Amino acid sequence: MTAPSIHWFRNDLRLFDNPALAAATAGGPVIPVFILDDDAAGDWKTGAMSRRWLHRSLESLNAELRKLGGKLVLRKGDSWPELWRIMQQTGAQAVYWNDRYEPWAVKQDAQVEREIAREGKRLERFNGALLFDHAGIATPSGDPYKVFTPFSRHCLQNDIRPIIGKPEKIEMPEDMPDSVPLTELGLDGELREDWTPGEQAAQYRLGWFIENAVHEYRDKRDYPESPSHASKLSAHIAHGEISPVYIWHTVSRFCLVNNTQDDVENANAYLVQLLWREFHYYLLQHFPQMPDAPLNRSYENFQWGGAEQTLQCWREGRTGYPIVDAGMRQLRRTGWLPNRVRMIAASFLVKDLLQHWKHGQDWFWRNLVDADLANNAASWQWVSGCGADAAPFFRIFNPMMQSRKFDPHGRYIKAQLPELAELSERYIHAPWEAPEEALERANVTLGETYPKPVVYHAIARKHALELFEAVKTGTLS
DNA sequence: TTTTGAGTTGTTCGA
């Protein structure tokens, strides 16, 4: 009888298009394992909301495995000792995994790889998280790309591997190792009802998106109001419930089968988003300090200097700027907010409140159901202007202008901020400009039912420009 | 080596 192998599930909680799992199951009996190893991640332990998602994702994965005759073995503790115990107990001769890219995970995987070799066992590594193999991607001079467009052009010269089917059956050894009950992992907690973690839900969501939204994605993705044209796949992707390769080919098939030139261009705008994720992972691999330090060294000594009080206002959605507050309240309530609103809220924190981008990164990390180290770090650095950013001019979002442009009727704001529900369209973007009678009619008392603006954008903008100008001319100590 | 072209997502001003 063939010795069993371990498939070590990490950020790949799915059966479809899972290269490591497919290879493991093709080779004989498999023990599917997930280990909660918080110590290894250090400061980058999974965020609180993401853990709630993880709890239900594991539950769902176990149910899917059972349909194929398998079962998920859960453990809590240091990864290698847990793996080794399982190997000794079951006689497993090999470990299969899909690679991870977080710096702490890269380090841990390298250590486990050495241990496996030392014990004379076999390790099989696969790429389950990325569209491309990044090993050969560099500029002609051999440097890593720092601009998105040339990076993506380089990527697209290569083919994307085809989708790998789901295993037909999981053959398990007779004596399975112990499993910790899911409830003992301490991941459970309240999650909004409209979120359904798990692979099936992810595929259903993708189906919905292709059916209803992708053909208008380019034109409508920036409008946060319902019905949203966002795919809302981010949390599914972050936990590996669906793979970028699977999404890429499924959306591409939509482009081939149906549809006008315009539909296809709309859909392509979505595929570009997947390439941005790819770029963020590429940056994290080449600049592992990205979550901790600015890529642009000139910003290392920047004096952010925002007051603790304004940081708290931002976190709680009490800045007095409705579009910012709407986003921040939605984040706290649901663990998610639309991309456009992320940018507006992030720009406000960094440029208007002069808070260090790492405060924003931390808060998002803790509250997003889709928290992803590469995306989060690269995006915060992009907003702050200290990351890989090809823009020739310094950008400061104007929250009123963005609000008028992308939520013209204030429907999104009103849905998130019930205290402003009665305020007229005219003043919803800047309540402090409303005449007293308009506020009264709407039952709004500034400073009581809704905050007065915590800073004045025009002044804050000017101040930020001066400070950031100093970075450029190198006058900072 | 030098040079040229180009870069996710913006804002403000003035006609």
Next chain:
DNA sequence: GTCGAACAACTCAAA
């Protein structure tokens, strides 16, 4: 309200 130019002159990629 809409439109185009100016912003200030960067950095990166590639010829």
